[in-house]
Amino acid sequence: MTVLEVVDKLKELGGKLPLSSSDKSDIEVIYHEVFGRTFIRTSCSDCYRDAVIEMYSYLKKYGKMKEKSNYALKNGVLLQAGFGSGEMYTNDNLTDEAAERFLAGNPKGIVFFALTPSDWEERVEKRKNPVTALDETLVLELVKAFQVEGATVKIVKEAFKTYQVDGKKVTVKLLDAHIKKAQSLLEPEQEAADNGVAREMVE
Template identity: 50%
Template sequence: MMTYNKALEIAERLKTVISNQFSVSDKEDIITLYREVLRKEFVKSSCNDCYRDALIEVYTYLKREGKMKEKSEYSLKNGVVIQVFGTNKVYTNANITNEAAEAYLKEYPKGINLFAYYPDDWETRIAGKAIEEVTLNEELVTELAGKLAEGATKKSLKEDYKAYEIDGKALTARALDSYLKAADELNQGKE
């Protein structure tokens, strides 16, 4: 595994060659740097500047971040962006972590086809992870139960509460379903 200092040293050396043609050895170094520093595969295009562009991307990352990209055992296919339904979380290869990938795959196991690389034991890993449970706010459950008792429909309540926030965080559709279920159970317990 390459260290940050070694990667920076190679990038500095290659930066001096950038105005000239890269040798075969230089191109191999750029491909290795790209994989080791950015944790993604270099894709050669028909563009003559793809090696120069890759070197600039590597060098800029090293100087800006001061470290190598942290390794994730999961890598998305080129161009794939994952947005987790009901949240503002968006993942690309730039920010995907093992935890984020496994949480996503726990919810959407068929999403494995969006990943270029993943560990062989990914199914075992996600089987052991519980889906995050929603801790319900009792005041909201009581409020919803009251509205249901007054004749409001679940559909109308979903519309009314879709922008509702608890502790500064928007209520997701899944959480709202949990609240409505708890409110329904509360009303049934009173009968």
């Protein structure tokens, strides 16, 4: 259903009294379409009518269905993006990115969520430590540096600490990632060299 069709259907449902079981089923389906989460029936006799109003107000305000999120907050929770931040989230505007950014800084805040994906911890970890694209030129330069006789990680680190990637001085963390990659490329070479020495000794 398009947004306009949903709005028309909600107008029709809003004018019905009482709601039939078929109307209630429609509301549950539409609720999932609009908010991407299951409608939870409460003991309140007006919960279906409240859901119609909630959906109608949301669609009039945003003009689109909610971006589907794998996270849902508990009823009444207002999530603040960070200490002192004016960025607030409810189930209306919560996205995976916002939930995972919040949890990356506040893992204990998981108690505020009614719904989370099974791999939420892994997702949050990726947000905290995004995979950095390595600069091939720097990796090759490091490989050459390690091939110099007597080169150690400490010496190489010192030599490359002012190296620039995309016009910015390389950070310690980024340099460490490049050194690790360079060392992994050197391992097969070292193995081959060691095997060669071993063969010579046997001969």
